[in-house]
Amino acid sequence: MGTARYIARRLIFSACLILGVSVILFAMINAIGNPIEILLAERPGITDDIIESVSKYYGLDGSVTDRYFTWLGNILHLDFGTSIIYNQPVSEMLVAYGQETLKIQLPGILIALALSVLVSVVAATRQHSRVDFGVIAGAMLGHSLPSFFIGILLILVFSYWLGILPSYGAFSTRSMLMDSKFIDGLWHMVLPVGMLVFFNTATLTLLLRSSLVEVLRQDFILAARASGLPERRVVFGHALRNAFIPVLTYLGILLGLMLGTAPVTETVFTWPGLGALYITAIQQLDYPVIMGTTMVITFMLVGATLLTDIAYVIIDPRIRLA
Amino acid sequence: MLRRRPGMWRQGWYRFRRNRGGMLGLFLVALVVLVAVLSPFVAPFEPSDQSAMLRGASRRAPDWIHLLGTDRNGYDVLTRMLYGASTALAVGLGAMAIASVIGVIVGGIAGYAGGLTDELLMRFAEFFMVIPVFVVILAVVRLFGIVVVGTWLESVPHLNLMTIIVLLGCFEWPPIARMARAEFLRLRHAEFVEAAVCIGSTKRSILLRHILPNALPSLIVLVALGIGGAILAETMVSFLGFGDPRAVSWGQSLYFNYEALKVAPWAVLSPGAAIFVTVLGFNLLADGLTDAFNPRLRR
Numbered sequence: 001m002g003t004a005r006y007i008a009r010r011l012i013f014s015a016c017l018i019l020g021v022s023v024i025l026f027a028m029i030n031a032i033g034n035p036i037e038i039l040l041a042e043r044p045g046i047t048d049d050i051i052e053s054v055s056k057y058y059g060l061d062g063s064v065t066d067r068y069f070t071w072l073g074n075i076l077h078l079d080f081g082t083s084i085i086y087n088q089p090v091s092e093m094l095v096a097y098g099q100e101t102l103k104i105q106l107p108g109i110l111i112a113l114a115l116s117v118l119v120s121v122v123a124a125t126r127q128h129s130r131v132d133f134g135v136i137a138g139a140m141l142g143h144s145l146p147s148f149f150i151g152i153l154l155i156l157v158f159s160y161w162l163g164i165l166p167s168y169g170a171f172s173t174r175s176m177l178m179d180s181k182f183i184d185g186l187w188h189m190v191l192p193v194g195m196l197v198f199f200n201t202a203t204l205t206l207l208l209r210s211s212l213v214e215v216l217r218q219d220f221i222l223a224a225r226a227s228g229l230p231e232r233r234v235v236f237g238h239a240l241r242n243a244f245i246p247v248l249t250y251l252g253i254l255l256g257l258m259l260g261t262a263p264v265t266e267t268v269f270t271w272p273g274l275g276a277l278y279i280t281a282i283q284q285l286d287y288p289v290i291m292g293t294t295m296v297i298t299f300m301l302v303g304a305t306l307l308t309d310i311a312y313v314i315i316d317p318r319i320r321l322a
Numbered sequence: 323m324l325r326r327r328p329g330m331w332r333q334g335w336y337r338f339r340r341n342r343g344g345m346l347g348l349f350l351v352a353l354v355v356l357v358a359v360l361s362p363f364v365a366p367f368e369p370s371d372q373s374a375m376l377r378g379a380s381r382r383a384p385d386w387i388h389l390l391g392t393d394r395n396g397y398d399v400l401t402r403m404l405y406g407a408s409t410a411l412a413v414g415l416g417a418m419a420i421a422s423v424i425g426v427i428v429g430g431i432a433g434y435a436g437g438l439t440d441e442l443l444m445r446f447a448e449f450f451m452v453i454p455v456f457v458v459i460l461a462v463v464r465l466f467g468i469v470v471v472g473t474w475l476e477s478v479p480h481l482n483l484m485t486i487i488v489l490l491g492c493f494e495w496p497p498i499a500r501m502a503r504a505e506f507l508r509l510r511h512a513e514f515v516e517a518a519v520c521i522g523s524t525k526r527s528i529l530l531r532h533i534l535p536n537a538l539p540s541l542i543v544l545v546a547l548g549i550g551g552a553i554l555a556e557t558m559v560s561f562l563g564f565g566d567p568r569a570v571s572w573g574q575s576l577y578f579n580y581e582a583l584k585v586a587p588w589a590v591l592s593p594g595a596a597i598f599v600t601v602l603g604f605n606l607l608a609d610g611l612t613d614a615f616n617p618r619l620r621r
Contacts, residue, residue, distance in 0.1 A: 144602035260454040
């Protein structure tokens with residue numbers, strides 16, 4: 001099977017997956033009945049007429065299947081409906097909150113990637129040494145520390161005890177740091193990004209170190225060394241490239257895990273991102289926002305998996321396409 | 323008398339015993355189990371005892387009466403931490419029991435039957451692997467809580483916690499199914515299985531008595547990892563406020579006390595440390611088991 005066919009098949013599967021998630025979620029949300037009724041019931045002065053007209057305003061009349069297809073049709077031109085709590089277009093909210101999520105998640109994974117390469121190379125080239133043992137133990141500990149617990153510890157140390165970093169939010173409400181919106185924003189990013197970097201580095205190092213150790217043992221490394229290449233080029237040019245293949249697949253999984261647990265990360269730091277938006281939406285039964293957020297998170301997750309799958313095939317032609 | 327060679331499990335144990343990380347993991351897991359069993363006897367207070375609040379002694383720093391202090395609800399932090407162990411184990415074991423049954427059945431059928439059945443089942447498993455599990459679980463827990471209002475289900479004790487356990491089980495089976503499939507594929511044509519076919523064993527006995535026991539070591543590693551993962555997931559669900567308000571769980575303690583982190587850090591640090599120790603224990607145990615049962619993969 002050719003690469004193009006493989007990619008086409010993955011694309012179709014991904015589309016089916018996103019559709020499947022949307023059907024399940026839509027059905028579940030509708031299983032509880034009309035959210036307007038639940039939200040407005042037992043409030044003084046609410047008559048059946050009002051509930052009916054509000055439901056109609058939000059397009060909640062009609063059968064479930066009809067509404068699903070209307071919703072799906074609207075999504076195709078990026079109309080996610082209107083939030084029933086904030087009365088704002090959901091698409092605008094998704095963009096605003098999504099930016100904040102990516103603002104901490106992308107640096108969180110990129111910095112971790114760079115750090116883990118560095119640490120793994122140091123450890124793997126000194127296999128069985130004390131440094132190596134320390135790296136393995138540290139990575140195992142860091143990997144087992146729940147990410148939100150790392151966040152809590154960071155807040156305790158850097159915000160409460162040392163008092164040098166802000167513990168919540170994405171910007172200061174009163175005076176900005178150095179009167180610059182940009183520096184103030186960066187300053188608020190330090191702890192959340194720090195937490196993500198800590199967790200991601202530990203997990204990636206565990207994987208990359210053992211992969212690198214395995215590769216350094218192979219014959220082509222011996223050949224490269226024998227041909228007189230400097231050790232630095234052997235490690236970074238030849239070994240690292242091959243050691244990276246298993247890490248690459250895991251990168252998609254890790255990014256998915258990070259996006260999936262964004263509600264926790266953003267609750268710890270009161271960060272105004274998609275995860276926090278999702279939590280409030282579930283609590284308030286703001287169903288267009290629930291649907292929209294889940295769709296965006298699923299889309300990013302599936303996209304990440306798809307990209308790594310494709311990159312995998314392109315980087316390593318030995319892999320049999322199945 | 324004939325002396326039997328040590329079996330698969332005994333050989334595995336010999337190798338496991340030499341693995342320091344794995345032994346540490348086993349020790350930590352044993353500690354958590356011991357705490358879960360003994361908590362009613364060793365805990366200094368009742369888990370529902372809020373009397374400290376009436377004395378105005380909530381959020382009190384650790385002292386000789388309350389060894390780890392009290393939290394903002396007036397609970398004794400140490401007591402709640404000890405009792406949390408049994409909840410955590412119930413979540414981990416319950417979720418993985420469900421996941422193992424589903425996973426072994428799906429993976430076993432896929433691996434043994436092969437062909438189109440295999441293809442369909444594995445696509446189905448893949449669907450569950452890419453779904454944002456945690457996000458979906460949050461929504462289901464919240465919505466299910468509304469659906470049950472006014473039905474007989476409402477009277478079931480710890481319904482919320484059981485929902486979370488069942489959901490975790492229903493979402494965590496794909497890795498087990500994939501491993502079970504690979505093992506069943508590998509063993510389907512093993513010599514001892516062919517021999518069993520030759521002597522006319524029934525399909526049932528081949529699958530359950532010959533293939534499954536030999537597939538277990540690989541599966542147990544995944545189950546150990548999964549228990550830690552399920553405990554962590556329940557903690558996060560509870561931390562976000564979607565947990566069982568009546569259960570004594572570490573996540574619940576985190577949820578109730580996180581707002582008071584600055585004034586009473588001990589009430590957050592203790593359950594957090596308990597989760598860390600438990601998850602670390604299961605991770606190390608899984609690592610040790612991998613080394614013990616798949617010595618070819620040893621580094």
